[in-house]
Amino acid sequence: MEKGGSGMENSRKRLIARYAVDRGEHFEIVTRYDTETTRERADRQEPRAPSLMPRYPAANWFERKIADDFGIRFEGAYDFRPLLHHERWPVGNHPMRKDFDVHRVLEFSEYRPYKYEAVGGDGVFEVAVGPIHAGIIEPGHFHFSQAGEEMLHQEVRHFYKYRGIEKMLEGKSLAEAAPIVARISGNESVATQIALARISAQVEKKDLSEALQARWGILLELERIAHHWTDLGFIPNDAGFGAALAFASARAEETRRQLRDLTGHRFAFDALMREPRPWDREELIRWCRHMSQEAKWFEEWITDIPSLWDRMDTTGILTSGNALRYGCVGVVARASSVELDVRSEEPFYRERGFEPKQESSGDVAARFKVRLMELKHSLELIETFAKEASSEGFAFTETGEGAFESFVESSLGELYMAIELVGGKISRFFVRDPSFINWQALHLMMPGNIIADFPLINKSCDLSYAGNDL
Amino acid sequence: MLRYWQRRFKTGILTEKPEFDARMKELRKRLKKGIAKHFAGSLAIRMVDSGSCNACEAECNALSNPYYDLERLGIRFVASPRHADVMLLSGVLTFNMLPHVLDAWEQIPEPKWCITLGDCPAMQAPFTRTFAIQAPAAEHLPVAHHIPGCPPSPNTIIEGLLEFLETLQNGKQGTGN
Numbered sequence: 001m002e003k004g005g006s007g008m009e010n011s012r013k014r015l016i017a018r019y020a021v022d023r024g025e026h027f028e029i030v031t032r033y034d035t036e037t038t039r040e041r042a043d044r045q046e047p048r049a050p051s052l053m054p055r056y057p058a059a060n061w062f063e064r065k066i067a068d069d070f071g072i073r074f075e076g077a078y079d080f081r082p083l084l085h086h087e088r089w090p091v092g093n094h095p096m097r098k099d100f101d102v103h104r105v106l107e108f109s110e111y112r113p114y115k116y117e118a119v120g121g122d123g124v125f126e127v128a129v130g131p132i133h134a135g136i137i138e139p140g141h142f143h144f145s146q147a148g149e150e151m152l153h154q155e156v157r158h159f160y161k162y163r164g165i166e167k168m169l170e171g172k173s174l175a176e177a178a179p180i181v182a183r184i185s186g187n188e189s190v191a192t193q194i195a196l197a198r199i200s201a202q203v204e205k206k207d208l209s210e211a212l213q214a215r216w217g218i219l220l221e222l223e224r225i226a227h228h229w230t231d232l233g234f235i236p237n238d239a240g241f242g243a244a245l246a247f248a249s250a251r252a253e254e255t256r257r258q259l260r261d262l263t264g265h266r267f268a269f270d271a272l273m274r275e276p277r278p279w280d281r282e283e284l285i286r287w288c289r290h291m292s293q294e295a296k297w298f299e300e301w302i303t304d305i306p307s308l309w310d311r312m313d314t315t316g317i318l319t320s321g322n323a324l325r326y327g328c329v330g331v332v333a334r335a336s337s338v339e340l341d342v343r344s345e346e347p348f349y350r351e352r353g354f355e356p357k358q359e360s361s362g363d364v365a366a367r368f369k370v371r372l373m374e375l376k377h378s379l380e381l382i383e384t385f386a387k388e389a390s391s392e393g394f395a396f397t398e399t400g401e402g403a404f405e406s407f408v409e410s411s412l413g414e415l416y417m418a419i420e421l422v423g424g425k426i427s428r429f430f431v432r433d434p435s436f437i438n439w440q441a442l443h444l445m446m447p448g449n450i451i452a453d454f455p456l457i458n459k460s461c462d463l464s465y466a467g468n469d470l
Numbered sequence: 471m472l473r474y475w476q477r478r479f480k481t482g483i484l485t486e487k488p489e490f491d492a493r494m495k496e497l498r499k500r501l502k503k504g505i506a507k508h509f510a511g512s513l514a515i516r517m518v519d520s521g522s523c524n525a526c527e528a529e530c531n532a533l534s535n536p537y538y539d540l541e542r543l544g545i546r547f548v549a550s551p552r553h554a555d556v557m558l559l560s561g562v563l564t565f566n567m568l569p570h571v572l573d574a575w576e577q578i579p580e581p582k583w584c585i586t587l588g589d590c591p592a593m594q595a596p597f598t599r600t601f602a603i604q605a606p607a608a609e610h611l612p613v614a615h616h617i618p619g620c621p622p623s624p625n626t627i628i629e630g631l632l633e634f635l636e637t638l639q640n641g642k643q644g645t646g647n
C-alpha cells in the first residue's frame with residue numbers, strides 16, 4: 001500500500017517504522033517506508049545490520065530500540081547508547097528474543113551512568129530535568145545545554161514507562177489483547193483500538209460497514225477534540241495566561257462527558273467491543289453545534305490577546321525541511337507545511353468533506369492554530385457522521401494467520417501498527433506511536449529559544465510518553 | 471478582554487458537588503487536631519507516575535478544571551516531594567521508574583503517606599506482569615490507601631482522598647520507610 005508522502009521532497013522516502021522479528025535461525029529487520037517495506041536478515045550468532053541513521057536521523061531510536069530488544073548491532077551508526085535499558089538494567093538481556101521468558105525476574109544491576117549529549121565550551125552549563133517533573137505529567141528526562149538563558153541543545157531521554165507491552169501481548173489473541181491495547185496510551189485509546197480493529201477486520205476479510213466507520217469516526221474525533229481542548233488550554237497557561245486553561249479545560253471536561261455518555265467511559269476504553277449505549281442522534285448534533293459556538297467564542301477571545309501571541313509567534317520553530325528530514329507526523333508536521341494526515345487517504349473521510357488543516361510558520365503559534373482549526377473541523381465531521389452512525393458492536397477475532405498492518409490518524413498524528421499472527425495468537429506486536437518520531441525532532445525547535453519557553457514549546461507539540469515508551 | 475468578563479458573569483460558577491464542601495467542612499471539624507497537626511489545614515500531594523497510560527494523570531489534572539476545582543478543598547498538588555504529605559502513585563511501577571519512585575518517597579518528610587491511584591499500581595488493570603513491571607506497589611512501599619478505577623473519575627478521586635482523611639482520623643499513623 002502506498003502511503004501519503006511528503007508532498008515536497010518526492011525523491012526521498014519517508015521512514016515510518018523499523019523493527020525486528022525473531023525468526024529462529026536469524027533475525028529479520030523490517031523497515032516500513034511510505035512507498036515500500038524492506039526486509040533484511042541478521043545472523044543469529046553475530047547479529048549485525050547496516051544503519052540507516054546517517055540518512056534518516058529518526059532511525060536513531062528505532063535502531064537503538066532494536067539493539068536493546070534483540071542485541072543487534074548497527075554498523076555505520078553514530079549512536080550506540082542504550083535506549084530502553086537504563087542505568088540499572090542487567091546487561092545482556094534482550095527481552096524480544098523468543099528465548100527470553102516474559103516473566104523473567106530481572107535483578108537491578110550496578111549503576112552505569114548514561115552519557116548525555118551536551119555542548120561543551122566556556123560558560124556553557126547543563127540543566128537536567130526529570131524523570132519526575134514538577135507538575136502532574138508523565139516521567140521523562142530533558143537534558144539542556146545552556147548559554148545563560150538560551151538553549152543551545154536539548155536531549156530527550158525516555159522509556160521510563162517501558163512496560164514491555166510488545167512482549168506482554170505475544171501469545172494472546174487479538175480479542176485478548178484488546179483491553180491492553182486500549183490502555184497503551186490513554187491519550188489515544190480510541191485511535192489504538194481502531195488500529196487493532198482494522199487488523200482484526202483484515203484477518204477475517206470483513207468489510208467495515210459505513211455505519212460502523214461513522215460510529216468509530218465520532219469517537220475518534222471526540223478523542224481529538226478532548227485532546228485539542230486540553231492543549232489549547234495548557235499552551236496559553238504555559239505562557240502565563242491561565243484564563244484560557246480555565247475555559248478550555250471545562251470544554252475538555254464536557255467532551256469527556258460526551259464520550260462517557262456514548263461509550264460508558266470517559267476515555268472510551270474498550271468502547272469498540274462494548275455493546276454501544278442507546279444514543280440520541282439529535283442530541284449529539286445539538287452538542288456539536290453548541291461546542292462549535294464555544295470554539296468560535298474562544299477563537300475570537302484568544303486572537304485578541306497580543307501578549308499571548310507575542311510569546312507564541314516565532315517561538316520553537318520547526319522548519320518544514322527539518323520536519324521532512326525527521327519524517328514528522330501529526331499537528332507538528334502540518335504546522336510546518338507538511339501535508340500529512342491519514343484521514344486524507346481514507347475514502348470514508350474524504351467523501352464526507354474532510355480537509356487537512358495546515359500552517360506554515362512551524363512555531364508554537366502555528367501548532368496552536370492548527371489545533372483550533374482541526375477541533376472546529378472535527379465537530380463538523382461528527383455532525384455528518386452522526387447522521388449515519390449505527391449502534392453496532394464489534395467483536396475482535398480469536399483467529400488469524402499472517403502479517404497485517406494498519407494506520408490511524410490519532411490526535412497526536414499517524415499511528416502505525418503491525419501484527420503477526422500464528423494460529424490466532426500474536427507472535428509479534430509492533431506499534432509506532434506518532435510521538436516516537438516527533439520526540440526525536442523536538443530538540444530542533446530549541447536553539448535560539450530561552451529555557452523558560454521549553455514548557456510552551458513542548459506543550460505545543462503535545463507528545464505521549466506512555467505510547468512512546470510502551 | 472471585555473468579552474471575557476461579559477462571559478464570566480453570564481456563566482457564573484460551574485463547580486459542582488456542593489455536598490463535598492459540606493462534607494469537607496464537617497470532616498475538617500472532626501479532624502481538627504489531627505489535620506492541624508499534620509497538614510496545617512492543607513494537604514499537599516506529590517503525584518508520581520510510575521508507568522501509567524496517562525489517563526490517571528489526565529483525571530488528576532481534570533480536578534483543577536472549573537467543574538471540580540479541587541483546591542477549594544484545601545488539597546494541593548505540589549511540585550516537590552519535599553513539600554508533600556502524600557505521594558499519590560499511579561502506574562505499574564516499571565523497572566526503570568522504581569529507583570526514582572523510591573527516591574521521591576525518601577525525599578518526603580515524615581510523617582508521610584503513600585496512596586495508590588488507579589488499578590495499575592495494584593496490578594488490577596488488564597496488564598499482565600512482565601520483566602519490566604514491578605507492581606504491585608505494596609511490595610515496595612507502605613501503601614496507606616488505595617483509590618481504585620481505570621481510571622478513577624475525578625469524583626472518585628475526591629471521594630478517595632476524603633476516605634483517606636477519614637482513616638487518619640481513625641488513628642492510622644503516617645509511615646516512614
Ligand code: SF4
Binds near residue numbers: 521523560587589622
Ligand atoms: S489504572 Fe487504568 S487508567 Fe490508570 S494508568 Fe492504569 S491503565 Fe491507565
